[in-house]
Amino acid sequence: MSVSSIPSAQEIVRFAPEIALSLGGTFVMLGEAGLKNGSRARLAVMAFLTLLAAAVLAVFVAADPGTAFSNLLVVDGFSTFFRVLVCAAGMLVVLISTNYLRVEGHDSGEYYALILFSVAGQCLMAASNELIMLFIGLECSSIASYVLAGYLRDDRRNNEAALKYFLLGSFASAFFLYGVAWLWGALGTTNLSEVRRLLLDPSAGVDATMTAAAAALLLVGLAFKVSAAPFQMWAPDVYQGAPAPVAAFLSVGPKAAAFAMFLRILMTAFVPARGQWEPVLWTVALATMVIGNFAALHQTNVKRLLAYSSIAHAGYILVALTAMSDTGAAAAMFYLAAYTFMNIGAFAVVTYVAGRGERHVELMDFSGLSRRSPAMAAVLSIFLLSLTGVPLTAGFFGKFYIFKAALDADLVWLAVLGLLNSAVAAYYYLRIIVMMYMHEPSAGAGALPSPGVGIRWALAASVAGTFVLGVAPSLVLDFATASAPLLR
C-alpha cells in the first residue's frame, strides 16, 4: 500500500506541454462561445501563442529528462524533438488557416480548438512509452483530425473526406488496439521497455507466435496512420476532399507523430526481433514508394498529386526505419523535420491559389503562375525542388541521410530502388514548375488577390526552414543523432 497515488510535481512538469495545449484548446473553445463576433480573430492568435508556449515548455522540460506517471511517459531528446516538431507544424497550419477560413465564411474558434487538441494528442504520442498511452494519444489526434477533415460541413467534398477518413481510421485504430491486447496476452505488459526486456531474456519464455501476431496487428494500425502501402488508399481521397489547410495539417502533424510512435515501438520494443521485422518493412517501404510515385505521375488535381507525393515520402522514411539502426532513426527524424517545412509550404501555396471554394486546384490552374504571381511561383518552385531532393534544399540532405543509413545497414537494393523512385518523382514535381514558367496563363485567369499576413509568414518560415536545413543540416541532425540512441 506504499504506492502514492498523488503524482509528484516533477511528473506533472514533464507533462506540461500537453497540459498547456489542452488548457489552450479549452479556452479557445469557451472563447468561441463567449466572445462577440468582432473579437473572434483573437482566437487564432491565442491558438498560435498556445502552440508557441507548448513548444517552449517542451524545450524547457527537456532540461530534466526522465520518466513520469509510472513509466507511462518519458521525456527525452526524442520526445522533445517530436513535441517541438508537431507544435511547429500546428503553428504553420494556424497561420495558413486564418485567411482561408475567413474567405470561406467559417472563421470560428472550434477549428483552432480542434487543432490544439489534435496537437496535444500528437505530443502525447511522441512522449509515451507505453502502448495504452500511445493509443489514447493517437485517438486524441485522430478524432480531432476526422472532424477537421469535414470542417466545411456544407461542402460535399469535405463530407466525403471526413466519412472515409473516420470509417477507415477507426478500423485501423481497432487493429492497433487489438494488437495491444494480444501483446498484453503474450507478455503481460504493454510497457515498451518491458517488452524489450522480455524479448531479450531467453528465460522469460516468450511465446514467439503470439508476439508476432501482436506485432503484425500493431503494424497494420501504424501503416494506416503513416499511409503506407497497402493501407494508403484513404490518403488521396481525404487530402483531396479536406480543406486545403487541413490537408496540409494531416500530411505533417498526425503523420510525424505516427512516425514517432512507429520509431518508438520499433526501436524500443522490437529491436530484438529485427530478423522478423526487416523483410516486412522492406516490402512495405518499397511498395509505398512505388505506389506513391507512379500514381502521382498521372494526377491532374494538385491536392491529389501532393497526397500521392506524401505517400511516396512516407515510403522514403520507411526505408530509414527498415535499417532499424540509430543512424536510421536519426535520418527519419531529420527527414520529418525537412518534410514538415517543405510540404506545409507547398500546401500553403495551393491554399492561396485555390481561392474561394477551392475552385482552382487543377494542374491547369497553375499554368503561367509566374506571370500572375511571380513570388508565389518562386516559393512553390523552391518547395517542389526540395521535395525532389535538389542540393541546397532540406530535401536533399533528408534523402541523403536516409539512403546512407540504408547502405550502412546493408540494404543496398532498397537504397538503389529508392533512388530510382526519387528520379521518377522528379518528373511530376518538375511538371508543375514547367507549367508555372513555360505555359501561358489560361484564358479568364485574373490577377490573384494579395496574400494574407498569415500565409506570408508561413511561407517565409517554410522557405527559411527549407534553406536552413539544406545549408546547415547539422543544426537538426546533431540533435537527432544524439537523441536516437535514447530510444533503447
Added chain:
Amino acid sequence: MDVLLFLIFAAIAVGCALNLVLQTHPISSALSLIGVMGSLAVLYLLLGGEFLAAVQLIVYAGAIMVLFVFVIMLLNAGGEKKPSKKVLRTAVALPLLFTLAGVAAYVLASQAPRTETVKFGAYVAGPYEVGKALFTTWLLPFEVTSILILIAILGAVVLARKEI
C-alpha cells in the same frame, strides 16, 4: 462446467456478431449487438471479473445500446437496400475467406504452447482492485481520456449544429 459455459457463451457472442453484420435492418443489428455485449459480460464473470461484468452490462448493454436504439428510431432508419448479388465475387471471396481463417487457425493452434491454460475465476478484479489500478498506475490515461471525450463532444457539436 466453466469450459462448457465458456464455449456456449463464446459461440453466442460470435453468432450475434455475425448476425449483426448480416442483418439489413439497423434495429436487428442493434439487438444482436446487445447479445454480443451480454455474452461478453458472462465471459468476464467466468474469469472472475465481477465488477467488469456488471459494468459491461450496465454501461454497454444498458446505457449505450439504449442510445443506439433511440438514434436509430429518431432517424427512422429503414432496412438497407440489398445490392444486387455479385455471384462471381462471392464465389471467389468465400473460399479465400475460409482459407485465410483456416491458415490462421492452423498456425495458431500448431505453434501456440499448451503448457498453460486460462484459469477460470483466477483473476481478482473487484471494484477495489479496479479503482486502485485506475487511480495509481493508470492515472494518466484515465485523466487524458476525459480530454478525448471532450474532443469527441466538440467534434459532434461542430458537425451537428445548425449554422457555423
